[in-house]
Amino acid sequence: MSELRGACIIGQSGGPTAVINSSALGVIRTALDTDCITRVLGAAHGIRGVLDEKLYDMGVEDAAELELLKYTPSSALGSCRYKLKDPDVDDSDYKRILEIFQKYDVRYFFYNGGNDSMDTCNKISKYMQKVGYECRIMGVPKTIDNDLNGTDHCPGFGSAAKFIATTCMEVHRDAHVYDTGMVTVIEIMGRHAGWLAGSAGLATWAGYGPDLIYLPETDFDLTDFLDDVARIYRNTGKCMVAVSEGIHHPDGSFVSEAKVSATDGFGHAQLGGLAAMLAEAIKMETGAKVRGIELSLLQRCGSHTASKTDIEEAYLAGKAAVEAAVSGVTDKMVAFLCKREGGYHCETILQPLDIVANIEKKVPREWINAAGNGVEQPFIDYVLPLIQGEPDALREASLPRFAKLKKVLTTDIDG
Structure with a gap:
């Protein structure tokens, strides 16, 4: 597939987590280091930032501050809970998104969130395909609820x-x-x-x-x-x-x-x-x-008790999303495939957005005791590897040092 050059947008949506910014960093850092991505933009408060043209230029951020995103809890770019309508009923939001994508030559869109966020991602992806605008769209999973379909577990x-x-x-x-x-x-x-x-x-x-x-x-x-x-x-x-x-x-x-x-x-x-x-x-x-x-x-x-495994896997999910998109993949969500027998191992795979959006993964009934008032050992065996490790977070005066982003809007730079 021929190289696709253009800008990218990363947005965060839904409830935040202790490691959502590690995923954002995985996207931002990898995108900044990728030649065919000409500009990296962060959407203020998720898809609302696209609709309102409130986009941060991540390329002007200090590299050291960006790295602190790995240990900074909650959504650094801001989040939202905004539901896009069915485009067959009302396509005004989609037309506006297309207008912004065209204005900034956005050819890559990464959306970091849970079930409803993947629904948003899926709708935008299908609309861009329908109107013939080439833009590679990838979902980056996030939810403390761990209920996303198609993945062993979720960052957060x-x-x-x-x-x-x-x-x-x-x-x-x-x-x-x-x-x-x-x-x-x-x-x-x-x-x-x-x-x-x-x-x-x-x-x-x-x-x-x-x-x-x-x-x-x-x-x-x-x-x-x-x-x-x-x-x-x-x-x-x-x-x-x-x-x-x-x-x-x-x-x-x-x-x-x-x-x-x-x-x-x-x-x-x-x-x-x-x-x-x-x-x-x-x-x-x-x-x-x-x-x-x-x-x-x-x-x-609660980032003070964050799992190092979770932090690293969250970053990996963001990084994998960019690498997949640049290679020509679109309309997918990064997911985890894991094995626990003989030692824990996790790798990324890609799942179609269609099978992820609006489908909730629940705890298997056999992992809950017969009386319904406790969990069985398989549940413990599933979760234990995911909580391992302590974060190497920076501290100042024994308090956590979180990222301090400039959040410079593109409208302030471009005039």
């Missing part, structure tokens, strides 16, 4: 899993200080897939973790839940519970009392308040002292 998940397991171990220690009874309920992110909540099982495996773990892959029964908690509390005087925010009744409705409080830009329920609700139910049932803890945003921005 390993670090979030490590944070959750570490925090559960620390809370477990604190909860066992006094000789009085106490129940602790920890609410963990995960709307439909329980990978994050299941990761609390690593703490139990290590000896200091939840007695009970509830994932959205199984129906939740409040009576059974209260019976489980009461039994353990009677026997030990303590009980620690990890629950996914997305646990649901048999009819599919969320247990969380906050389920109808709001939705995000893609129509997903904004969950929350589950730990407090369950804590109150336990208190009424047992009379015990109960603490409800919601990890909330901490689990996706």
Whole structure:
């Protein structure tokens, strides 16, 4: 295939992670070092930055600051939750994207995100093919939820899993200080897939973790839940519970009392308040002292417990996306193919955007115990390799030194 010369755009979308910027660096650094990519642009707040023509020139950034992206949590370029309409219904956004691509001679587009972001990537790719504009479009995976189809796991998940397991171990220690009874309920992110909540099982495996773990892959029964908690509390005087925010009744409705409080830009329920609700139910049932803890945003921005494996794989995903696009590939997402027997090994593969967008990968039922209140050893064996290693992050005055980007807009440079 003939060489395709032109600029590239990298955008970040959806919820951030501790390692999303490592993927961005993989794209930016590789693109800057690639001759046929004439300019590297960063979209401010994802696809919104393209639509609003708010594009940063990454070529004017200090190289040392760019390198710090590897250890800087959350989306350095800014994120968004913007849903593109079906182009057959309303193609105004797509026409605007094409206009910007043509203006800046953009021939490569890299979008770093989760399920909805891959949907955006897929729609843009199909539209560009339809109108005959040659632009190689690649998805770079990201989600702490670990629910992207077609890949062994997702960048961001390993670090979030490590944070959750570490925090559960620390809370477990604190909860066992006094000789009085106490129940602790920890609410963990995960709307439909329980990978994050299941990761609390690593703490139990290590000896200091939840007695009970509830994932959205199984129906939740409040009576059974209260019976489980009461039994353990009677026997030990303590009980620690990890629950996914997305646990649901048999009819599919969320247990969380906050389920109808709001939705995000893609129509997903904004969950929350589950730990407090369950804590109150336990208190009424047992009379015990109960603490409800919601990890909330901490689990996706906790770079101080980031997995070195996760950081390196996130960078690899971004790098692989650029290399594939330059070689002539388009309409794909970078994915991971891994083996764990005889030592962990991970390599990148490419998956069609069609099979990734809007399909959620869930925890296999056989990895959850029969009672639906814990995880089995295969889950532990799956996650353990992903949390390994400590980051070589720069610190100043014992505090993390995050990247400080200039974020110079192309409109300020080009006039």
